[in-house]
Amino acid sequence: MTTPMPGREVRGSTTGRPLMAALDLFGRRWILRILWELQEAGPLGFRPLQQRCDGMSSSVLHQRLAELREARLVEQAPGTDYRLAPLARQACAALAGLSQWSESWAAELDGLDGGESTLR
Structure with a gap:
């Protein structure tokens, strides 16, 4: 699987539009989690990052980090x-x-079901 990049055909779009490439990249499993952990914790080594990501497999983490480096x-x-x-x-x-x-959306939906949230 190639890394989604602007100007290339990506999942769901043949246009190569940057937004579509970004959505494809961010939609890959674990990508946002890796970014969130690095944003919150700052620089991390491989093992500490893997632990913060609930112990995701090392092969998946290697692949996602390679994609994020390429991007x-x-x-x-x-x-x-x-x-x-x-x-x-x-x-x-x-x-x-x-x-x-998304928090506003969740609150709106929460209000529609009589206050009993199934969203969290």
Whole structure:
């Protein structure tokens, strides 16, 4: 599976539009979790990052980190920890608005079912 990139055909779109590539990349299992953990904890080595991600398999973590490095969202100098690249920090800031919206959405849906939440 190739890393989704602007200008390339991606899952669900043949246009190569940057937004579609971003949605494809962020929709891959564990990608957002890795970004969130690096945003919250700062630079992390492989094992600490794996532990923060509920012990995901090392092969999946290696694959996702390779994709994030290729997409220039995660950086790692040889022998150092993984850290968010500037593009990833911008993405996390942009996603913060979606996160806030999702809380409003959950509250709206929660109000429709008589207050008994099945969403959390």
